[in-house]
Amino acid sequence: MANTAAMLEAAIAHASDSQLFETFEKIQDECRRYEKIATENNKETLEVVYTFRMDERLRYVVSTVRKFGHLSVENDETPVKSLGKWSVRETGIIGARSPFDDFRGVDVFPNGDIIIADQISKSVLLFHGSGEYASHVNFQTRPWNVAVLGVRTCCVSLPEIQEIHVLKSSYKSLEDYRAISTGISCFAMTNFAGEYLTIQQREEQEEKGRVQIAQSEQQLSHKVVIDITANNKNVQGLAYDEITGKLYIATDFEALKCYNIRGRIVSRNSYPGFGDFRGM
Incomplete structure (x- = not known):
């Protein structure tokens, strides 16, 4: 736990997004392990943060435009991927127009x-x-x-x-x-x-x-x-x-x-x- 700040600083300064994500996964595991040990020893865990969503913040960007029912995804591998072609009609849902009616x-x-x-x-x-x-x-x-x-x-x-x-x-x-x-x-x-x-x-x-x-x-x-x-x-x-x-x-x-x-x-x-x- 003592090295998490240094791990983060090094990853953010020098690593790619994928390496940074792996770093956060390691920190997440370490936090959970610390929490388990502290619980078993009946010690109070003060502000142990083990919920990370760096994959959402760094690797995925999801946006919606309600008026047009449009959804797009952006990540490291595909710059922009539109889900507009995946219509609701194609999914077999009854009573909806395509691509999406009301997000x-x-x-x-x-x-x-x-x-x-x-x-x-x-x-x-x-x-x-x-x-x-x-x-x-x-x-x-x-x-x-x-x-x-x-x-x-x-x-x-x-x-x-x-x-x-x-x-x-x-x-x-x-x-x-x-x-x-x-x-x-x-x-x-x-x-x-x-x-x-x-x-x-x-x-x-x-x-x-x-x-x-x-x-x-x-x-x-x-x-x-x-x-x-x-x-x-x-x-x-x-x-x-x-x-x-x-x-x-x-x-x-x-x-x-x-x-x-x-x-x-x-x-x-x-x-x-x-x-x-x-x-x-």
Whole structure:
């Protein structure tokens, strides 16, 4: 653990992206090993960070344009790979136009596989980083957002029935593994440091939107850690920065807000004329 800073500095200064990624994998293993030893010795582990997503930050760039239903992937091997040619119609999903009708959520697995939510087809689709279609899951109601929770697990929000579904994926399959009744309407989600799930709810139309940080494994009892209610009506996107510990909230009203880990607002940026945000 003492050498992690030196390993990072050397890798960033001299290594390629692939070498840097391998370095982070080694650091990740070392952190997990340290955590296990400390737990076995009944010692308190203080701020042991073992969740790394450098493959997403360095090797994969995923972007969506909701209006045109377009998804593109950029990595080291292929400069730009458009998924537009992989139409929803080709995947056998009924009731959707192509290529995609209404993106509401996108996230990336650690191996580069892409998970997206499409409202018109009421489906969640799995693609490989190469652009190859893998699988999909249909729902009876519209999915609003997706968030990767682990190596092969993710979740999707179904606010119209107040449920969050946990999905399990493999190379060629996507399975609706478990349904969790939240009792709230969740419209946006993001993974929170690997252990918590940040969700947004809107109970009544006239109420202000609420952003909650709750333990992802205890959604049945809905154990809330942080509750942000300060004028966040119609939250459309959430993103958590593990390095700075800040939570970013995008709304329908051309604004992006930044909160600290205790739920206090840090800054607010307005983007007049740019339209509504739909994701983060």
